[in-house]
Amino acid sequence: MQLIITPGGEARCIYGEEIDLAQLGELTIRRGSHVEPDPAGSWFCDLSPVSGPQLGPYPSRSLALAAEVAWLADNWLTPDC
Structure with missing residues (x-):
């Protein structure tokens, strides 16, 4: 797990x-995406909750989840994004 702590003390x-994130203090947890199948069984990752794109289709949920984590790590995790 990558844990980013800003100069102002915010952890992301x-x-x-x-790790037990509650040990850091009060938590604010928000959804970063929605990973859902379509009627044909293909999987999509909708990153609109963090102003991101829709990724997919993927043949499996695990591939969609991996794409979700990769996109969030590259585009959302760092404070200057």
């Missing part, structure tokens, strides 16, 4: 359960 990460 792509949520995971590797």
Whole structure:
């Protein structure tokens, strides 16, 4: 897990359960995307909650989730994005 801490003390990460984030203080958790299948069974990742694109189609949910994490890490995680 990458944990970014800004000079102002704000911590930012792509949520995971590797560490207990509550130990850092009060949490604000928000959705970064929606990963859903279409009627044909292809998977899409909608990153509109963080002003991102729609990614996909992917043949499996796990590939869509991996694309979600990669996009968030490259485009949202760092404070200057």
